[in-house]
Amino acid sequence: MQTTTVIDSPATEHAHAHGHTGHHHTETFLSKYIFSLDHKTIGKQFLIMGMIWAVIGGLMSVIFRIQLGWPDETFPILEKMFAAWYTDGKLNPEAYYMMVTMHGTIMVFFVLTASLSGTFANILIPLQIGARDMASPLMNALSFWLFFAASVIMFGSIFLPTGAASAGWTIYPPLSALPQTSPGSGDGMTWWLIAMVLFVASTLLGGLNYVSTVLNMRTKGMSMFKMPLTVWALFFTAIIGILSFPVLVSAVVLLIFDRSLGTSFYLSNIVIGGQALPYAGGSPILFQHLFWFLGHPEVYIVILPAMGMVSEILAIHSRKPIFGYKAMIFSILGITVLGFIVWAHHMFMTGMNPFLGSVFTLFTLLIAIPSAVKVFNWLTTLWRGNIKINPPSMFAIGFVSMFISGGLTGIWLGNSTVDIQLHDTYFVIAHFHIVMGIAAFFGMFAGVYHWFPRMFGRMMNETMAYIHFAITFVGSYLIFWPMHFLGLAGVPRRYYTFNEFEAFAHYGTLNKVISIAAIIVFLGQLIFLVNFFWSIKRGRKSTQNPWQANTLEWTSPIEGIHGNWEGDLPEVHRWPYDYSRDPNSDVDFIPQTVPLTEEEKKDKIHH
């Protein structure tokens, strides 16, 4: 472990030279802020796009929560605002299904995949490994612009006369394949499919870039096992994306064939309105296998970056090394590998061979082991720390709380026998929103509060952050905790109203409470947005290293220059978690750039 490989590849040399000359050529507004090749700017672009999408996706959830909370009321006000979706003051069922579909698509793909990875991989990878930029800045910019194109198409589809896709974010055929079965499966679905192909191309360009940057462009002394856990997490996230997203494209392409060319990959024995359709030999189940082969790793694409950031933030703010650095890396690896062989637990109720179901139960529950290791390591990191509770650490702690709550219900649903009762009920909604939705958002907020000074040279307002935390933390539990009870009471998801079934209708008050909490949480996020944009202009000026952290990004000039460091790249001598290492010293952190003392060299652990 002592020997560190010197990484000075031609690419680094080139970037190095570029770093000296880079800021001499004149930059226009367009080249600096819009078509920038600088990883820091591209990261911010991903972040802002993600915010726009999160507001749209959140607004949609408010609209359908209003329907679920007050199914018998009319809302002429909403009808005035969204005339196309309302009849006589009530949300149309078609519009309701479009809302839930687009909410899922937007939140899972556009916010928590593209924006979360896009923002933090871009900003953190080069800065934390000591590189001047990404391996290919052009590919990196293309990745954003493909995402932008996908966004434009996905957003445009909402305004089509037949509406956007409405077959659920999982777009199971035949519902998504046959426009006769649902208006949203007409043009809306075509646009959805095109947008997703562009989206996957964007993800691949980004992911390949992240992986090659981490592998090839680490600065002198930065061996793999000296990288912060954020970089490890983003690295594995990119690998998962590269291996799984192409399978979504294949699923989508076959669906396009079925829709447009009359093939029968997913269709067979279909009768609509008393008319037999000429499809034979296909299987709708094939689509589900292909979809979930991406769809399950996808949840780890969403949660791993948040885990990495939370590990880093908890260590820094509790002024303690992360507990079990290597165990954290190997648990990410374990999650990555196992994540690829559990996909069919989404399909326990498709009539699969029971033997197959038992195999997927086995692998699915095994994934709880690396997850548990991570939780125990976070708790031990806090134990006997000197914890500075501030906006980043608050949200990181919120993340751990959410991840525990949502992760444990995964042990319920991953067990095929329990899934027989709870599959596709509100229990599932509670589970995945807490563990990958809210938890990932908490990770993202922690990351924004923590790295905001690095991004904009200013601090975010703390009082607004406390209000934001209180509303989001309490509100999220008020929304999703009671959904466990709805699920255990048998209430199915994707119901436009529960009034048709006496068995599901007795939670009227609870549904109102959930809807009110959802609206308040949505409004609470606007406080975050106000804080964000206000602090860019007016926030307190940040010092060079406001959190007294060890990692390299805090050695790069605050104003964020092209090429990241003036002169030579920093050299790394130690791991990133030397917090409170010397009990006799007044300074409780030792940056990675500080050479080891003679005494430390004799010490066998961690440097």
Next chain:
Amino acid sequence: MSIILGLLTLVLLYIVIVQISKASDLIKSLRSGDKEEETFGNSAIFVSVLGFGILIYSIVTSFTYAKTLLPPPASEQGVWIQWLINITLLMTGSVFVITQILLFWFVYKYHYRKDRKAYFYADNNTLEVAWTVVPAIALTILIGLGIQKWFKVFSPTPKDAIVIEATGKQFAWVIRYAGKDKQLGKRDFTLVNSDNELGVNWNDKASHDDFIADEIVLPVNKPVSVNIGALDVIHNFYLPHFRLMMDAVPGVPTHLWFRPTITTEEMKKITNNPNFEYVLACNQGCGSGHYNMKKKVRVVSVEEYKKWMKEQKSYYETVVKPAMAEKEAAPTAESAAAPVAATVSAH
């Protein structure tokens, strides 16, 4: 007008929040360094109070809502599933409470103090092994119990099972009983027409005593075998009170068997609800009418069931045969299946 007022209030509220926040951060930054400790202490209390508040809320609601959940499982299979859920709840519930307490207790106990140093504690292999092995053992138990019950639920159907068929379509269920011979007549989707919604092949003698029922009636304590399918898109045959479900997939037949153990009348007494009825619902998003695919399910005594069976009329005898006779009388009429078959082959 009310929209504008509402929005104005909201904007004002945000402005107030921003102004207060600005002022309070300014005050904080003007304070001397020794107030730092107090600030972090207050923040720690803030987060711990929220955390413990939520923990208490989640425990209390778990008890208050327990009464409002489903009545006892109405099938043998449901009892097995409920048993596994109880064990899982016990295990995950205790981990939930312990870890959340540790988390928010640590936040308070170890909050920043100026005169203290954090304990440099980077790793401990014994601990890592311990919290790999202990969850592994707990999960092995759950996996073992789960797989055992799973194979029990999907064990071979008993020979004496009543055979029924459920077919999902947008947006209703079609229920077909196999009749006395306990065999459902064969189906071919190309035979579908207005008199033959399911495309039953009337040349198959087994189809002749089959009947379509407008509700599912089942005898108590007798196994029921359900053949499940769909005409147009994927549906899900969902019986919440029996704790059972199975996808209905066009082109891919699925199957489920179960043994109802509580009659509707008994359940009315258990739930203290004279209007109680079992229902069949759809549990796979299938389009705009997904929320409204209800079918009544009745579990009755064996005698009642026999009586009900006698009242049912074979669809073939009452509808198909007379229609065919009529068509044979009119020589120009084509066979019922021909137009559809022609459309299919034309493609």
